[in-house]
Amino acid sequence: MPEKKELKLEILKEIIQIMKDEDINEVCIQQNDLKIEVKRFPDQMSLAAQGATMMAPQHEVAHSEDISDGLVIIPAPMVGTFYRSPSPDAKPYANVGDEIEAGEVICIIEAMKLMNEITADVNGEIVGIMVEDGQPVEYDQPMFQVRPR
Amino acid sequence: MPFNKILVANRGEIAVRIMRACREMGVKTVAVYSTADADSIHVKYADEAKCIGPQNKSESYLSLLNIISTADITDADAIHPGSGFLAEMPHFAEACRDHNITFIGPSPENIEMMGDKVKARHIMGKAGLNPIPGSKGVVEDEKEALKVADKIGYPVVIKSAAGGGGLGIREAHNAASLVNSFRLVQGEAKSAFGRSEVYVEKLMEKARHIEFQVLADQHGNVVHLGERECSVQRRNQKLIEESPCAALDPKLREEIGKSVVKAVKSMKYSSAGTVEFLMNADEDFFFMEMNTRIQVEHTITEAITGLDLIKEQIRIAAGEKLGLRQNDTNFSGHAIECRINAEDPENDFLPSPGTITEFHAPGGPGIRMDSHIYAGYKIPSIYDSLLAKLIAHGRTREEAISRMRRALSELVVDGVKTTIPFHKKVMDDERFLRGEVYVDFLKSFHMPE
Numbered sequence: 001m002p003e004k005k006e007l008k009l010e011i012l013k014e015i016i017q018i019m020k021d022e023d024i025n026e027v028c029i030q031q032n033d034l035k036i037e038v039k040r041f042p043d044q045m046s047l048a049a050q051g052a053t054m055m056a057p058q059h060e061v062a063h064s065e066d067i068s069d070g071l072v073i074i075p076a077p078m079v080g081t082f083y084r085s086p087s088p089d090a091k092p093y094a095n096v097g098d099e100i101e102a103g104e105v106i107c108i109i110e111a112m113k114l115m116n117e118i119t120a121d122v123n124g125e126i127v128g129i130m131v132e133d134g135q136p137v138e139y140d141q142p143m144f145q146v147r148p149r
Numbered sequence: 150m151p152f153n154k155i156l157v158a159n160r161g162e163i164a165v166r167i168m169r170a171c172r173e174m175g176v177k178t179v180a181v182y183s184t185a186d187a188d189s190i191h192v193k194y195a196d197e198a199k200c201i202g203p204q205n206k207s208e209s210y211l212s213l214l215n216i217i218s219t220a221d222i223t224d225a226d227a228i229h230p231g232s233g234f235l236a237e238m239p240h241f242a243e244a245c246r247d248h249n250i251t252f253i254g255p256s257p258e259n260i261e262m263m264g265d266k267v268k269a270r271h272i273m274g275k276a277g278l279n280p281i282p283g284s285k286g287v288v289e290d291e292k293e294a295l296k297v298a299d300k301i302g303y304p305v306v307i308k309s310a311a312g313g314g315g316l317g318i319r320e321a322h323n324a325a326s327l328v329n330s331f332r333l334v335q336g337e338a339k340s341a342f343g344r345s346e347v348y349v350e351k352l353m354e355k356a357r358h359i360e361f362q363v364l365a366d367q368h369g370n371v372v373h374l375g376e377r378e379c380s381v382q383r384r385n386q387k388l389i390e391e392s393p394c395a396a397l398d399p400k401l402r403e404e405i406g407k408s409v410v411k412a413v414k415s416m417k418y419s420s421a422g423t424v425e426f427l428m429n430a431d432e433d434f435f436f437m438e439m440n441t442r443i444q445v446e447h448t449i450t451e452a453i454t455g456l457d458l459i460k461e462q463i464r465i466a467a468g469e470k471l472g473l474r475q476n477d478t479n480f481s482g483h484a485i486e487c488r489i490n491a492e493d494p495e496n497d498f499l500p501s502p503g504t505i506t507e508f509h510a511p512g513g514p515g516i517r518m519d520s521h522i523y524a525g526y527k528i529p530s531i532y533d534s535l536l537a538k539l540i541a542h543g544r545t546r547e548e549a550i551s552r553m554r555r556a557l558s559e560l561v562v563d564g565v566k567t568t569i570p571f572h573k574k575v576m577d578d579e580r581f582l583r584g585e586v587y588v589d590f591l592k593s594f595h596m597p598e
Contacts, residue, residue: 112248
């Protein structure tokens with residue numbers, strides 16, 4: 001429907017302008033059935049500066065890598081502490097045997113006191129979890145084994 | 150033992166250099182590396198190593214988040230940033246402070262003061278160091294640049310205010326080239342440093358690049374460790390450095406040294422630092438900039454003073470008082486450093502990445518080699534091209550040169566083009582042997598066919 005499309009465009013334009021004005025790099029807005037995610041890629045210098053000032057929860061995509069037997073590995077996209085659930089008393093995001101969708105949060109990596117929600121880029125079944133809750137992880141460290149659909 | 154564990158936020162030979170000091174002091178080390186550096190020596194040398202990102206710098210060696218996160222998960226109590234990367238980014242030093250990790254270097258405030266080259270000229274000017282004639286502050290547009298150039302006279306240089314490492318600099322020999330270069334430098338500055346602000350200085354062609362090394366503790370004590378002459382440069386990047394400078398007599402050294410110490414004291418500076426000058430034919434010293442980090446060529450100062458500057462930095466960061474006073478510093482002999490880069494000197498020093506097929510380091514009296522390469526090592530093409538630093542020390546300049554000549558003949562680095570042939574030619578160059586070295590040395594130096 002044309003009106004809905006125009007509305008989305010208007011919102012997008014506004015978001016982009018605010019991001020430019022306030023020097024924000026990532027915005028995610030959800031309202032009912034409307035979800036908008038916008039990411040900016042600033043230059044090197046600002047990236048380093050942003051690291052010191054980020055306060056909002058971050059989202060990181062973990063890019064899956066092929067291994068043998070038709071399985072893929074989901075590696076850590078950053079350095080930090082791996083958590084299986086959003087808080088100590090909550091249920092884990094993903095267990096062995098679960099079906100996951102691309103874009104779904106599968107774990108948290110905490111870095112510099114910020115909780116980063118890690119999403120997979122693949123649909124499939126979790127066949128293995130290679131790190132323990134609360135374990136430190138480095139970049140590229142295998143976290144999940146998935147059989148893609 | 151000042152710290153339990155130090156994370157070295159760098160790579161290549163400087164990372165190894167820092168880890169060597171830590172090992173001697175009984176301090177554990179943590180290496181960080183990008184996926185491109187998985188086989189690098191600094192990774193093997195450290196007590197533990199963490200991969201922090203893919204090869205591109207912004208997601209690895211410039212990733213403040215991943216580096217501080219690594220310090221968290223390894224329980225490192227201090228970070229040494231080395232040279233380059235995050236060493237002169239005030240946000241990084243501040244983030245360390247906020248996370249209770251000791252940053253081995255000066256305060257974020259000092260880094261910021263001197264990191265803005267325009268601010269630095271102003272501050273050091275007030276502290277008694279005459280800056281190179283140039284614009285008072287940032288130059289907004291070509292019109293203003295032309296006015297400044299008319300006042301100070303051509304040729305001039307346009308420089309990035311947030312600059313360093315020889316980037317974001319262009320010469321202009323007349324009004325037309327000034328207008329041409331002005332916007333180009335602004336663009337280069339923006340892409341290299343994130344800020345487009347530029348300023349204008351007189352281009353001093355027959356000048357010597359002379360820099361003074363300082364050490365300052367957190368209790369207000371400052372000493373200078375003599376000067377280094379670094380006039381042999383290509384595209385504003387140093388290739389050969391020596392200490393002391395052949396053209397400086399002890400009286401002048403003492404006078405400039407005193408004024409440097411006074412200026413650095415007034416800044417409430419701590420850690421190692423280098424104050425850079427251009428000296429003209431009349432032996433006038435003009436302040437250029439101050440580098441608030443350990444420098445590649447700190448090695449030749451170590452050779453003539455017998456000090457270990459990395460250990461000094463670590464002790465200073467741990468809050469210790471400087472163990473020496475100005476009249477304790479002894480300068481002995483002459484030292485020269487040649488930077489061995491993976492570059493082709495016959496092709497305008499174009500980077501020459503590849504795999505090292507054979508490597509043999511020189512030895513013998515007065516020779517020091519700092520390197521991270523080995524036979525079979527694949528040089529990543531996206532980082533700087535420094536392979537090794539070759540330092541020769543002798544009782545006199547002649548002996549240092551003859552030792553460097555010998556060492557260069559022993560050194561083998563096969564598989565890539567290097568600056569070794571260039572250094573060999575310079576060690577035989579008449580002007581170099583006479584000590585007639587100015588910043589335009591390379592302009593009139595040609596590699597024979």
